[in-house]
Amino acid sequence: MRNMKSEKKQMLHDLIQNTGGCAVTDGGFATQLETHGASINDPLWSAICLIKDPHLIKKVHLEYLEAGANILVTSSYQATIPGFLSKGLSIKEAESLLQRSVKLAIEARDSFWNSAKTNPGNKYRRALVAASIGSYGAYLADGSEYSGSYAPDVNLKKLKDFHRRRLQVLLEAGPDLLAFETIPNKLEAQACVELLEEQSVQIPSWICFTTVDGENAPSGESFKDCLEVINKSDKVDAVGINCAPPQFMENLIFKFKQLTKKAIIVYPNSGEVWDGKAKKWLPSKCFYGDDFGYHSTRWRDLGAKIVGGCCRTTPFSIQLISNALRENLK
Numbered sequence: 400m401r402n403m404k405s406e407k408k409q410m411l412h413d414l415i416q417n418t419g420g421c422a423v424t425d426g427g428f429a430t431q432l433e434t435h436g437a438s439i440n441d442p443l444w445s446a447i448c449l450i451k452d453p454h455l456i457k458k459v460h461l462e463y464l465e466a467g468a469n470i471l472v473t474s475s476y477q478a479t480i481p482g483f484l485s486k487g488l489s490i491k492e493a494e495s496l497l498q499r500s501v502k503l504a505i506e507a508r509d510s511f512w513n514s515a516k517t518n519p520g521n522k523y524r525r526a527l528v529a530a531s532i533g534s535y536g537a538y539l540a541d542g543s544e545y546s547g548s549y550a551p552d553v554n555l556k557k558l559k560d561f562h563r564r565r566l567q568v569l570l571e572a573g574p575d576l577l578a579f580e581t582i583p584n585k586l587e588a589q590a591c592v593e594l595l596e597e598q599s600v601q602i603p604s605w606i607c608f609t610t611v612d613g614e615n616a617p618s619g620e621s622f623k624d625c626l627e628v629i630n631k632s633d634k635v636d637a638v639g640i641n642c643a644p645p646q647f648m649e650n651l652i653f654k655f656k657q658l659t660k661k662a663i664i665v666y667p668n669s670g671e672v673w674d675g676k677a678k679k680w681l682p683s684k685c686f687y688g689d690d691f692g693y694h695s696t697r698w699r700d701l702g703a704k705i706v707g708g709c710c711r712t713t714p715f716s717i718q719l720i721s722n723a724l725r726e727n728l729k
């Protein structure tokens with residue numbers, strides 16, 4: 400019998416195989432919450448809905464499933480224990496909200512799949528649930544996930560201490576995988592890898608960096624340096640880029656192919672730029688076709704094994720990707 404580790408790792412492997420070599424993760428989660436009227440201008444950002452509007456979270460998950468997402472990323476990106484404590488909640492309440500983020504995605508996945516599988520010839524597959532772990536910069540809510548410049552006292556121990564308990568609580572809720580998102584520097588990537596090892600995590604994980612120049616991590620460190628520490632660990636199954644402009648993806652897939660043997664994942668944002676001070680999206684600096692369908696086939700052909708969308712992309716973007724990848728099987 401397979402142990403837990405190989406079972407969930409096998410599930411991710413099978414998903415990629417069964418989707419023709421490239422699985423689809425979902426799109427902008429916060430973006431879709433806002434489309435439905437959620438107000439997320441808050442230090443907890445999209446995670447404020449875990450307190451105020453859990454039904455909306457489930458609705459958004461269902462919309463992405465309907466659009467063809469094979470992986471749902473949970474609402475925990477900016478959900479942290481210190482963040483919830485600063486709202487006056489107890490540790491117990493904070494931990495139960497973190498668990499709720501995973502439960503809502505699992506419930507959405509299960510109810511969608513129970514209905515889809517009864518329809519013969521449906522285009523869907525049972526989706527996997529990835530517990531989102533946003534970077535320390537996301538928690539700071541000052542846009543520093545796009546700068547990578549943390550205060551001088553932010554050392555490896557501090558980053559591991561920040562991530563540890565949330566990771567444990569999310570794991571207890573039973574996700575299929577872990578999604579480290581918008582990591583902006585090498586030190587935080589190292590903290591994530593060391594925690595996966597220290598906690599003997601048995602489920603697959605991905606670590607995604609942001610980039611603002613399309614060449615390096617936001618900190619200015621090269622991806623060669625950032626990937627060095629990740630490549631040494633078999634706890635990380637995929638590496639890539641999220642929440643950076645789509646026009647950077649082709650070059651970065653090419654670069655990552657040379658730097659790692661791990662699966663490559665890309666889920667860019669729309670190309671708009673986050674203004675961390677004003678807390679709003681600024682127009683894209685460069686026009687790039689918004690045909691995520693066409694681009695996703697390019698990313699797949701260049702070697703990406705998981706593709707999707709991040710901020711300001713929508714269920715429509717995911718539908719384009721899902722249809723294009725199925726229609727143009729490699």
Ligand SMILES: C[S+](C)CC[C@H](N)C(=O)O
Pocket residue numbers: 441442444477536537538539540541542544581642673675678710
């Ligand atoms: C991915 S960014 C747009 C999330 C929001 C940011 N951490 C903030 O709170 O300002």
Ligand SMILES: N[C@@H](CCS)C(=O)O
Pocket residue numbers: 427428429430445472474476477531580581642709710
């Ligand atoms: N998955 C996150 C965004 C990461 S940049 C969310 O939309 O909540």
Ligand SMILES: [Zn+2]
Pocket residue numbers: 641642668709710
């Ligand atoms: Zn994003």
